[in-house]
Amino acid sequence: MAAVKPISPFRLSSLLRLQKDPNIALQLFQNPNPTTQRSKPFRYTLLSYDLIISKLGRAKMLDEIEQILLQLKQDTRIIPKEIIFCNVITYYGRARLPSRALQLFEEMPSFRCERTIKSVNSLLNAFLKCRDFDKMREFFVGIGKYARPDTCSYNILIHSCCVRGSVDHAWELFDEMLKRGLCPNLVTFGTLIYGLCSSLRTKEAFKLKEDMVRVYGIWPNAHVYASLIKGLCGVGELSAALTCKEEMVKTKMKLDSAIYSTLIDGLLKVGRKNEAFGLLEEMESNGCKPDTVTFNVMINWHCKNNDFEAAYRVLDEMADKGCRPDVISYNVIIGGLCRDEKISEANDLFDDMRRRGCVPDVLSYRILFDGFCNGKQFKEAAFILDEMLFHGYAPRCASLHKFINGLCDEGNSELLWTVLNSLGQGNAIDSDSWGMAISLFCNGDKLPAKLVDALSTT
DNA sequence: CTAGGGTTAG
Numbered sequence: 001m002a003a004v005k006p007i008s009p010f011r012l013s014s015l016l017r018l019q020k021d022p023n024i025a026l027q028l029f030q031n032p033n034p035t036t037q038r039s040k041p042f043r044y045t046l047l048s049y050d051l052i053i054s055k056l057g058r059a060k061m062l063d064e065i066e067q068i069l070l071q072l073k074q075d076t077r078i079i080p081k082e083i084i085f086c087n088v089i090t091y092y093g094r095a096r097l098p099s100r101a102l103q104l105f106e107e108m109p110s111f112r113c114e115r116t117i118k119s120v121n122s123l124l125n126a127f128l129k130c131r132d133f134d135k136m137r138e139f140f141v142g143i144g145k146y147a148r149p150d151t152c153s154y155n156i157l158i159h160s161c162c163v164r165g166s167v168d169h170a171w172e173l174f175d176e177m178l179k180r181g182l183c184p185n186l187v188t189f190g191t192l193i194y195g196l197c198s199s200l201r202t203k204e205a206f207k208l209k210e211d212m213v214r215v216y217g218i219w220p221n222a223h224v225y226a227s228l229i230k231g232l233c234g235v236g237e238l239s240a241a242l243t244c245k246e247e248m249v250k251t252k253m254k255l256d257s258a259i260y261s262t263l264i265d266g267l268l269k270v271g272r273k274n275e276a277f278g279l280l281e282e283m284e285s286n287g288c289k290p291d292t293v294t295f296n297v298m299i300n301w302h303c304k305n306n307d308f309e310a311a312y313r314v315l316d317e318m319a320d321k322g323c324r325p326d327v328i329s330y331n332v333i334i335g336g337l338c339r340d341e342k343i344s345e346a347n348d349l350f351d352d353m354r355r356r357g358c359v360p361d362v363l364s365y366r367i368l369f370d371g372f373c374n375g376k377q378f379k380e381a382a383f384i385l386d387e388m389l390f391h392g393y394a395p396r397c398a399s400l401h402k403f404i405n406g407l408c409d410e411g412n413s414e415l416l417w418t419v420l421n422s423l424g425q426g427n428a429i430d431s432d433s434w435g436m437a438i439s440l441f442c443n444g445d446k447l448p449a450k451l452v453d454a455l456s457t458t
Numbered sequence: 459c460t461a462g463g464g465t466t467a468g
Contacts, residue, residue: 083459122460
């Protein structure tokens with residue numbers, strides 16, 4: 001019987017490139033030649049490592065990546081490129097795992113890979129994604145050990161100030177980068193304009209848009225316009241926002257779905273429904289397809305009107321057009337249903353979203369928990385709370401107060417007891433809530449030791 | 459895919 005020709009290292013890369021399913025790609029990588037005897041080890045190429053890691057990264061399969069990295073570390077023939085590590089650090093940032101991002105950065109030399117400003121910046125941005133500003137600052141102070149900060153490093157720092165709402169601090173960083181001889185670029189200005197607009201300082205934002213052209217010869221792009229338009233919508237200047245859009249058309253810039261979604265949302269929020277729908281038609285006829293965000297804007301509007309049938313129809317339309325609803329699409333409808341006291345329908349949709357492969361986030365749990373509490377369905381609330389804690393999420397403080405108050409009012413000490421235990425274990429309870437709960441139990445000596453411990457550390 | 463824009467609650 002003729003033996004099947006074994007897969008060569010070169011061919012493995014082509015197969016990995018073609019394979020859409022990350023799990024199958026992983027199997028292929030781990031065992032490229034299942035039928036042939038393993039006389040000598042398979043000689044993986046750098047490209048095949050690169051391909052499998054990017055595939056797994058896009059699928060958020062981080063533990064599997066860890067395995068591949070271990071193999072890569074031991075495969076001493078290979079000198080990995082820095083970009084692989086930049087990418088994995090980015091994946092850790094997205095997954096809110098700042099310590100693992102830092103750990104990988106520290107291990108890079110043991111992979112025979114040199115660290116430049118690129119991986120330094122990836123790490124800074126991972127910290128930013130995780131909103132770990134302390135780690136960011138601490139790392140930036142010692143950054144000189146690894147590399148000299150560049151424009152990108154400053155852009156990340158400026159962005160971190162903007163998301164914290166301290167635009168003035170962002171300006172200080174801008175001055176500092178100039179002093180260090182670094183040139184601001186389009187991203188720098190885009191970020192500063194974003195910060196000014198988020199702080200509703202639209203006048204200054206427009207001034208900067210002029211200055212970037214006048215002083216630096218850098219022209220605004222769609223990112224800049226999106227921030228400006230959102231800022232103008234935020235201060236209720238819809239007409240000015242529409243003028244911005246006209247300016248983009250005049251200067252032959254392409255209107256993308258972000259521009260349209262922002263404007264449609266702004267118009268709907270001030271009740272200019274016909275113009276919003278007009279823009280929706282215009283975007284389609286301009287060859288700009290509505291995406292998940294555009295549909296979410298529509299879903300949000302329908303839910304605000306308590307028109308859930310229409311919201312469901314948007315979900316159907318998304319399916320027809322091959323646009324996957326995301327966690328926001330579901331959260332908006334679940335939240336709307338809860339507000340309209342259709343809690344069991346909200347709970348059904350919550351189950352639905354998971355069946356359809358959409359992972360609930362902290363907000364999904366909070367919305368549903370609040371819904372159950374408002375409807376005084378404390379048993380169901382306790383069930384969701386348990387699940388939420390299991391996933392490492394905590395309820396909002398005010399919700400927890402309401403919940404515990406509700407249980408106290410009902411005199412449901414049994415359920416309260418169970419819930420306090422989970423809360424104590426999850427470290428998810430503040431001292432006020434403890435106080436409220438404790439007051440229900442007049443005899444302090446009846447408290448289980450674990451709760452007393454937790455109380456004394458709060 | 460070293461960095462920037464648009465949609466969710468309160």
